[in-house]
Structures are given as structure tokens and as C-alpha cells.
Amino acid sequence: MSTPTKPIALTRFLIEAQRAGHINPDLRLLIEVVARACKAISHAVSKGALGGVLGEAGTGNIQGEAQKKLDVLSNEILLEANEWGGHLAGCASEEMDDFSKIPNAYPKGNYLLLFDPLDGSSNIDVNVSVGTIFSVLKCPDGIDELKTEHFLQPGTQQVAAGYTVYGPSTMLVLTIGHGTHEFTLDRELGSFLLTKRDLRIPADTKEFAINMSNQRHWFPPMQRYASELLAGKTGPRGKDFNMRWVASMVADVHRILTRGGIFIYPRDQKDPDKPGRLRLMYEANPMSFIVEQAGGAATNGAQRILEIQPEKLHQRVAVFLGSKNEVEVATRYHLEAQG
Numbered sequence: 268m269s270t271p272t273k274p275i276a277l278t279r280f281l282i283e284a285q286r287a288g289h290i291n292p293d294l295r296l297l298i299e300v301v302a303r304a305c306k307a308i309s310h311a312v313s314k315g316a317l318g319g320v321l322g323e324a325g326t327g328n329i330q331g332e333a334q335k336k337l338d339v340l341s342n343e344i345l346l347e348a349n350e351w352g353g354h355l356a357g358c359a360s361e362e363m364d365d366f367s368k369i370p371n372a373y374p375k376g377n378y379l380l381l382f383d384p385l386d387g388s389s390n391i392d393v394n395v396s397v398g399t400i401f402s403v404l405k406c407p408d409g410i411d412e413l414k415t416e417h418f419l420q421p422g423t424q425q426v427a428a429g430y431t432v433y434g435p436s437t438m439l440v441l442t443i444g445h446g447t448h449e450f451t452l453d454r455e456l457g458s459f460l461l462t463k464r465d466l467r468i469p470a471d472t473k474e475f476a477i478n479m480s481n482q483r484h485w486f487p488p489m490q491r492y493a494s495e496l497l498a499g500k501t502g503p504r505g506k507d508f509n510m511r512w513v514a515s516m517v518a519d520v521h522r523i524l525t526r527g528g529i530f531i532y533p534r535d536q537k538d539p540d541k542p543g544r545l546r547l548m549y550e551a552n553p554m555s556f557i558v559e560q561a562g563g564a565a566t567n568g569a570q571r572i573l574e575i576q577p578e579k580l581h582q583r584v585a586v587f588l589g590s591k592n593e594v595e596v597a598t599r600y601h602l603e604a605q606g
Contacts, residue, residue, distance in 0.1 A: 274460035277302055277439070277450050289445050290427070297354040297378055297403065298427060302439060302459055304348035305399050305431040308341045308385070309452060312397065312433045337391055338362055341384035341399065355380055356406040357413045359580055361549040366580065368413055378426070379404040379418055383549040386430070387515025396434035398517030402553035403427040415580060422552035422573035430553065432517045440466070440524065440557060447524065447561040468563040469527035472590040474509050476519040477531040484535035488568075488604040492597050516545070520554055520588070524561055529589035531597065533568065543567065543585035547577055551584050564594040568601035 281295040290298075342362040349355050350369060355376040359366040361383040369376060382401040390397055404420050406413070429441040437452035439459050447466045450459035475496055482493065499507040511528065513519050519530050534543050545551050555565035555572040565572045565588035575584065587597045 274451075274462055276456075277441075277459040277461070280448070280450075280461050284443055284445070290443050293354045293377055294403065294426060294443070297349075297352065297376075297380070298429075298441070298443075300348050300352045300354070301345070301380070301382075301401055301429075302431075304345045305439060306437075306452065306457070306459075307344050307348070308399055309431065309433050309437040311340055311344070312337060312385075312391070315394065335385070335388045335391055337397075338385050338388050345380075345382055345384050345399075345401075349380060352376070354378055357418070358382070359418050359548065360384060361546055361581070366413070366415060366418060375406070377406055379406050381418065381548050381553075383546070386517050386550065387513070390513075390515050395513065395515060396432055396518040397515050398430050398432040398521075400430045400517060400550055400553050401428065402548065402556070418548070418580060419577040421576055422547075422555055425552060425556050425573075428553035428556040430517045430520070430557070432521050434518065438462075438521070440521065442557050442560040444556075444560065447557050449524075466524050466561045468524060468558065468561045468590055470562070470591045472527040472529060472593050473506060474511055474522075474526075474528035475531065475593070476511050476513070476523070476528060477533075478512060478514065479510065481535055481537070484537045485533060486536065486604070488600040489531075489533045489535075492600045516550060516554065520558070523563070523589040524558070527590045529587065529593040529597065532586045534585040541583055543583045545584060545586050547572070547575060547582045547584045548580060551586050554586075555588060558588045562591065563589050564591040565589075566594060566598045568598055569605065 284290050285295050342360050353376055355369050355378050357366050357368050357379055359381045380403055384399055385397055386400050387397040403426050404424055405426060407417050427443045431439045439450040441448055449463035451462045453460050495502050495504050496508040523530055532545050551572050558565050567585045568587055587594050
């Protein structure tokens, strides 16, 4: 009987990736800093009411949404962890109006970090899984002063992306452009250990994740697609579908990475001038990179999300991501409606 292989630590995984030429030393160290910050956030989340971090912070973010205490704390943890690492030129966060330059950075770091410090924070007070999403871009060469325009790179330019889900166990899912990999936090060791290498999303699925309470606001192609899912075996799709909706993007996407499915947050008529609800730079781009590296697909209903040219830091977008064949069907219905 063979002895099970001991899971390797995130640090070793990154060193091996560096030796293989997939990342350089600066990017390796940056990812390690982000992972350490996520461990600190996990600790704060796990304390719950005992840590005095539940409830509203009494402030709002640039989107006009009420901030939770843990939103603010998580944002501060990520900023402070990356301030003195020497790997960044700047950070941008869903919780901040503008980007943040790295103080006293000399020499200036070569990367830009964008993040949603606590995705799904509306679920904090009811003890449902939440998470952190992050994206890493190269800082353009030869710039004297960092500006917003330097962050506005399409998702295809990401060099790394990941999320941490704070649930029954804390998991880090990471891509550096060579597959998508899952690490689990061993609290006794204080290390993220590789538990699944090269995650693959099944091309077909019978599960979908969407907020059905918004159905009355959807445009006709989305109404058509959803009605066919709900019709099940008696409908044109010829099979039954199950709906799952956690309302934490990290939790819904993690389920899709584990067993397949499609996650949908479409544009709707509640505010027809908005192209969607989710943030391109902080949520859609990193999640699309992760999903594509696992064999899935991600579109806004018309084009590949990673090919969208950003126009502003807090740009919103519709999202269809997950099992490739299901995303193709939903996207085709929207393209047909456009003529």
C-alpha cells in the first residue's frame, strides 16, 4: 500500500512555478504577501461577533453601498500588507474611490494589484461564506507618475488572479496562467497547502446560479434562457436543472469549479443604462481568468469578458461564466436578440 503524498505548501508551489519560468521572483513574493493578508482576513471573519466586527461601518463605498465593518477592515489589511513589500506600484479596491499609490516605493514595484477585499459581505451577519478576490497586472514600463489609465488593461493582461473563500475551511484558488489550483489553509501549520491541482469545469451542467427575484426585470433573451431551464425535461433543453444561489460570488464560483454549473448576473431593466452589476476590474476579470484556466468560459452576453477594454476603475458588466457549453447557449441567445 502506497503512502499518500503530503500536500505541498503554496510557497513551494510558487518556487516550482518560478523555476519553470511561469513567474518571476517579484510576482512570487507578491502572491505570498496577498495570501498572508487573506489569512489575517480569515482570522477576523472567523471571530464573528466575538471580534466586534459584525454590522455596518456607517460609511459607503463609491457605488453608494453601505460598507460592513469587515469590508473596511479587510481593505485595510490588504493595503497594509502590500505597502512595504516592494512589488507594487499601486493598488485599486472596490471599496476605494480611486487607486492608492504605494508610499515610499523605491524602487517602484512592477505590478498593480486590484481586489474586492470582502465579496459577499451582505452575508457576514448570517454566517454564510464570503471571500476575497484579487487580480494582478503588470505596471506599464517607463511611466513617471501612476495614473488611473495604467490600471485600465483588459483581463487578458492579467498575470495572476485568485480568490479566497472563508467557509467551513479557508481555501485559496489561484491561477498564474498555467491552470487553476486549489489550496486549503492548515490552521495548525499556518500555511496554504495544495489540495487540488489543475481544476477542470465540466463542459455540460444541470446547475445554474442566478437571483431569480430579479426575473421580472430581465430582458427577453434572458427570459427565454431562464424559462427553458425551468421547463426541465418537458422543455426544449430536455433535462432538469437545479438552481443554487448563495449571493456570494466566491461561493457560487467555487461550487462551479468543484462540480460545474453556470453563474449569471445579467444586465436588467431596473437600471437599463447600467451594463451590469458586477465590477469588471475587481470581480469579473479575475473570476473569468480563473474559470477559463479551468476549461470554462466567461462572457458578458456578447463578448469574452477578458477582451473587454476597461474605461473606468469601477466599471460594471454583465456576467455569464462557468461550464463552457452552457455559457455558449446563454451567450448565443443574447447575440441572436441583438440581430
